[in-house]
Amino acid sequence: MDHAAGKEVSADGLSVVLTSVSSDSHTWNLVVLQLVLEELGHQVHNLGACVPDELMVSKCLRLRPDLIVVSSVNGHGFHDGLRLIRQVRSHAELVGTPMVIGGKLGIAGPGCDRSRAQLTAAGYGAVFEDGTGLAAFQSYIGRLAIGQAS
Amino acid sequence: MSVPGTGSFGDFVARAHRAGKLVVQPRMGVSDPAAMRIGLLATRKATATAVGTITLDSYTRMGDNANARAALAAGIELNGYPIVAHDPAVTRSVLDGVAGPDFPVQIRHGSPCPEPIVAALIQAGLHATEGGPVSYCLPYSRMPLEDSIPNWARSCDLLAEVRSTGTDPHVESFGGCMMGQLCPPGLLVALSVLECLFFRQHGIRSVSLSYAQQTNSDQDTEALLALRRLATQWLPDVDWHIVVYTYMGVYPRTPDGATGLLEEAARLAVRAGAARLIVKTVAEGYRIPTFAENVAALETAALAAEGCLTIAGDPVDTGIHAEASALIEAVLDLGPNLGAALATAFRRGYLDVPYCLHPDNAGRARSYLDSTGRLQWSSIGSLPIRGVVGPTDTAKLTAAGLLASLSYVERTFDNASLEQEFQAVSDDSSGSTGDDRDPDPGNRSPAARQSA
Numbered sequence A: 001m002d003h004a005a006g007k008e009v010s011a012d013g014l015s016v017v018l019t020s021v022s023s024d025s026h027t028w029n030l031v032v033l034q035l036v037l038e039e040l041g042h043q044v045h046n047l048g049a050c051v052p053d054e055l056m057v058s059k060c061l062r063l064r065p066d067l068i069v070v071s072s073v074n075g076h077g078f079h080d081g082l083r084l085i086r087q088v089r090s091h092a093e094l095v096g097t098p099m100v101i102g103g104k105l106g107i108a109g110p111g112c113d114r115s116r117a118q119l120t121a122a123g124y125g126a127v128f129e130d131g132t133g134l135a136a137f138q139s140y141i142g143r144l145a146i147g148q149a150s
Numbered sequence B: 001m002s003v004p005g006t007g008s009f010g011d012f013v014a015r016a017h018r019a020g021k022l023v024v025q026p027r028m029g030v031s032d033p034a035a036m037r038i039g040l041l042a043t044r045k046a047t048a049t050a051v052g053t054i055t056l057d058s059y060t061r062m063g064d065n066a067n068a069r070a071a072l073a074a075g076i077e078l079n080g081y082p083i084v085a086h087d088p089a090v091t092r093s094v095l096d097g098v099a100g101p102d103f104p105v106q107i108r109h110g111s112p113c114p115e116p117i118v119a120a121l122i123q124a125g126l127h128a129t130e131g132g133p134v135s136y137c138l139p140y141s142r143m144p145l146e147d148s149i150p151n152w153a154r155s156c157d158l159l160a161e162v163r164s165t166g167t168d169p170h171v172e173s174f175g176g177c178m179m180g181q182l183c184p185p186g187l188l189v190a191l192s193v194l195e196c197l198f199f200r201q202h203g204i205r206s207v208s209l210s211y212a213q214q215t216n217s218d219q220d221t222e223a224l225l226a227l228r229r230l231a232t233q234w235l236p237d238v239d240w241h242i243v244v245y246t247y248m249g250v251y252p253r254t255p256d257g258a259t260g261l262l263e264e265a266a267r268l269a270v271r272a273g274a275a276r277l278i279v280k281t282v283a284e285g286y287r288i289p290t291f292a293e294n295v296a297a298l299e300t301a302a303l304a305a306e307g308c309l310t311i312a313g314d315p316v317d318t319g320i321h322a323e324a325s326a327l328i329e330a331v332l333d334l335g336p337n338l339g340a341a342l343a344t345a346f347r348r349g350y351l352d353v354p355y356c357l358h359p360d361n362a363g364r365a366r367s368y369l370d371s372t373g374r375l376q377w378s379s380i381g382s383l384p385i386r387g388v389v390g391p392t393d394t395a396k397l398t399a400a401g402l403l404a405s406l407s408y409v410e411r412t413f414d415n416a417s418l419e420q421e422f423q424a425v426s427d428d429s430s431g432s433t434g435d436d437r438d439p440d441p442g443n444r445s446p447a448a449r450q451s452a
């Protein structure tokens, strides 16, 4: 699945790191999101389930992706996601890498505006909570690909 | 101090089964001890023959007790009960006067490194848990099987020591679930039997074999009868029973759809002679259920089981028994040490779970849903079942195709429930008794729906 990624957006599309958070072992979400991204023409590095923060950061430092997609459904995604982005942003090389998160992020159903605001304030470019559908994500990816190519 | 006189989990289930009662059990776990106790009491008081559950949170499952403790300190609610982070005295106070011979409590976790969990449950006076070296590794972690297998061996050895206190410890294999969905039944049945053989090799004398409801009830019945035959054959000298899991994949979102699927699981369990059922709630598709939702699910399942009298005859043999047998024997042929044999089997692809991303899974076997909603192999990779499965059929995997397979059960049950609602609404507004159904449902105007 892994391959050496170039920084330029080429005919290969965006180079995307797709990852779960450290406590979350669900993978159907990752399998489907990988297919969605690949069908849009992008290169996906799927890091799989239960990715420790350090592993995720070291992969990103090596791959320098155009986009980091965090997916979690076990209900810890909000807290794990906040911790994770702080780790990522503590590396100068990854300060500007677009990063989004989605899934079932809390244990009580879709979160409140405040939790979404906290995630955005921490640096996530978009938050796709369960029930949003994939169309919003697809159009986000489309905008990003155009932005990066120009 | 331990909880006084807790009887064995296996005994409780065996007694209920002899009395003709299906034991029902929730998945239930919250981080706050006082709330956890309330949940157990609610389960105990439910109008059903129920056993209690403490489901552990994701941090504890991963052995990340630092993050579990940090969350407790910060008052953050977890998706389960952090039994290792809480002091043993706290967990004993949760169970005191609640758990006992008439209400056994099982720890359900999902950890490939369960030694601290097993130590904590023993300290709390408990003796029943769930999992397995494969089924709590592949779907639950990225840990190598080479580590999970010895971790599970040591945990079983530790739990087996409980027998010296006079109570037989119990372990349930999660092998009948794996990824929750899209795994053909033959492999689920084989994994359940193999994990129970592993528990037995590590001193456990009371086990349960699981099977998760899949996509077609005839196929499920055949699978459960195959599981029974194989358990009888391979586990003649231990106490065992069969536990059915209500559907473990993408769950219906409408309350009626969710309840309909649960009722079908209860009837499946009774028809196939299973002794225990793990329920799902109407909140499944959305979030962690409340205690009230769990109690309602227990009572719904108990009622559906009570109303079901038919015992399955011999269903058409589509080869599930032969397939599971071939898989079990291929693994046992790899050597007398089952732990080592399981690791070799995965390395060679003799066991290969469809759609599992774990690095130790070969990932060459694939499955699909046929037009009757039965799970079939589209590719068998190196599974040693070439002689027993029919022709396979590989179609290109797409996001839309996979999502359609994943949501097949959800759609079937949600559509049935919406259709019913629609019928009720239009029958209502047209004053019809419902006996003279409109042959053309296309005639029913959307206005009828809105008038509800």
Ligand code: B12
Binding pocket: A023, A024, A025, A026, A027, A028, A029, A032, A033, A069, A070, A071, A072, A073, A074, A075, A076, A100, A101, A102, A103, A104, A105, A106, A107, A108, A109, A128, A130, A131, A134, A137, B027, B029, B055, B056, B057, B058, B061, B062, B079, B080, B110, B138, B139, B140, B177, B178, B179, B180, B181, B248, B249, B250, B251, B252, B283, B284, B285, B286, B287, B288, B289, B406
């Ligand atoms: C299958 C399943 C499992 C399998 C998973 C096997 C595997 N390795 O993948 C098993 C049985 C092992 C399992 C285990 C657990 N599970 Co589970 N599981 C499910 C179930 C039934 C279906 C999930 C699924 O396959 N969906 C199909 C995929 C394709 O959809 P999806 O996951 O929703 O992802 C889509 C969208 O959410 C969205 N999306 C997701 N992420 C992102 C990210 C971005 C950027 C975007 C744009 C979109 C997006 O797009 C995805 C693709 O369409 C759900 C309930 C349900 N939905 O019916 C519970 C559920 C997700 N599980 C849950 C929990 C809590 C657990 C456990 C912690 C056990 C427990 N305490 O109950 C463990 C996990 C252990 C751990 N370390 O985390 C809860 C989560 C509760 C919450 N968030 O409030 C749920 C909702 C059940 C419940 N109601 O309690 N589970």
